[in-house]
Amino acid sequence: MTKTINKTRHEWQAQLTPEQYRVTREHGTEPAFSGEYDKHYEPGVYQCVCCGQDLFHSDHKYDSGSGWPSFYQPVDKENIGLSKDRSWLMVRNEVHCSSCKGHLGHVFKDGPQPTGLRYCINSVSLKFKGS
Numbered sequence: 679m680t681k682t683i684n685k686t687r688h689e690w691q692a693q694l695t696p697e698q699y700r701v702t703r704e705h706g707t708e709p710a711f712s713g714e715y716d717k718h719y720e721p722g723v724y725q726c727v728c729c730g731q732d733l734f735h736s737d738h739k740y741d742s743g744s745g746w747p748s749f750y751q752p753v754d755k756e757n758i759g760l761s762k763d764r765s766w767l768m769v770r771n772e773v774h775c776s777s778c779k780g781h782l783g784h785v786f787k788d789g790p791q792p793t794g795l796r797y798c799i800n801s802v803s804l805k806f807k808g809s
């Protein structure tokens with residue numbers, strides 16, 4: 679079981695940069711090709727910038743050409759949560775951290791095998807820990 683983290687708006691604002699807060703707590707999106715992890719291929723683990731939970735591994739990262747870090751699977755399905763996002767006149771599957779509910783990005787069905795999924799994640803939602 680992952681533990682659930684509940685913090686107030688003020689606590690998150692004190693902990694995060696304004697851009698991290700905007701993306702993770704207000705479902706924002708960083709501009710394409712702007713993120714520090716888009717072209718980042720060091721071996722290691724990408725953790726939630728809000729609570730430090732492991733989310734994605736560099737072994738599952740690939741260049742989708744979208745301008746955002748892309749992964750075809752999370753470290754563990756338990757570590758992420760999905761919900762429907764109906765903004766922008768489309769229904770997309772929103773991806774968030776299962777522990778703190780921080781918004782990470784979206785998942786699409788045009789990824790590579792073995793999963794066929796593309797987890798399209800904002801760099802500012804992540805914190806890299808090299809192995």
Ligand SMILES: [Zn+2]
Pocket residue numbers: 726727728729730731775776777778779780
């Ligand atoms: Zn988190």
